[in-house]
Amino acid sequence: SKLKGYGKLARLDIEGLEAGARVAVDGKKNATDFALWKFSPKDQKRDMEWDSPWGVGFPGWHLECSVIARESLGDQIDIHTGGIDHIPVHHTNEIAQTESVTGKQFSQFWVHNNHIKVDGTKMSKSLGNIYTLQDIINRGYDIDAYKLTILAKHYRTEGNFTWEILEASQNRLQGYKKMAALVWQTNDEAALLGAAYFSEKQEALLAALSDDLNTPQALAVLSEVERDITSLHPKDKDAFLQLLSFVSETLGINLAVSDISPEQKQLLQSRANAKTSKDWVAADALRDQLKAQGIAINDTGTQQVWYYV
Secondary structure: OOOOOOOOOOOOOHHHHHHHOOOOOOOOOOOOOOOOEEEOOOOOOOOOOEOOOOOOEEEOHHHHHHHHHHHHHOOOEEEEEEEHHHHHHHHHHHHHHHHHHHOOOOEEEEEEEOOEEEOOEOOOOOOOOOOOHHHHHHOOOOHHHHHHHHHOOOOOOOEEEOHHHHHHHHHHHHHHHHHHHHHHOOOOOOOOEOHHHHHHHHHHHHHHHHOOOOHHHHHHHHHHHHHHHHHHOEOOHHHHHHHHHHHHHHHOOOOOOOOOOHHHHHHHHHHHHHHHOOOHHHHHHHHHHHHHOOEEEEEEOOEEEEEEO
């Protein structure tokens, strides 16, 4: 009650809260009071507890975060993130504590992410619908596919996780990796994309992320590149590599695809020779040999376009 503007982040109706508090709770003088220090149980020893002027105990959850932020980053920070469920209590109380000590605005920006549901339902142990990253790996999916599932929604909107959605994201990731593999290949039959194209797309990606982290729009730009390159192919290798590096740095999706080995290139050439000679058995055997090494082939006219699987 002594802090002017308490609850400003959550736009709390403090007067309404006070009017609705008929009885004091746990010794509170005000409905919005919260614990700075909690006391250890008398009959047991906690793993983490300290002596203090008020008795043996431990700091409240809100105080822990205020102290960690100030000790690590100073009196003021630029960006504070967290879930939307932290707004009305935890982050509100962090602000109260820190600004009472420093007399300065705690954080310049607050970025709150919404929740991810599973099959349209809140995750719950009782429902058995809690999945871990290891569960995703065990089912044969790439962690980057999960990242794409999350990035496909705006951070402030509620998301949904299903295995079908993850499968679609895995296919999307495979398309991006096919695109990235073209940086090492040429296509004499197709029109070529120069440095100006890749620079324009990188600027479009940055513009999307600068607009309140609009990751769905950023992925839309990346899908445009995938569509264009599939038919046109890159002319400027360095500019294309710069774009792929930018994607990896900003979205966390690793599209750094390495070139195939000289031995694998020789297998590709041998397959091309077999096709020219119409030795389809040999061509198919060479295709299978490359596939066993994790390399698939798309035949486009007289071109062999390879990609990792």
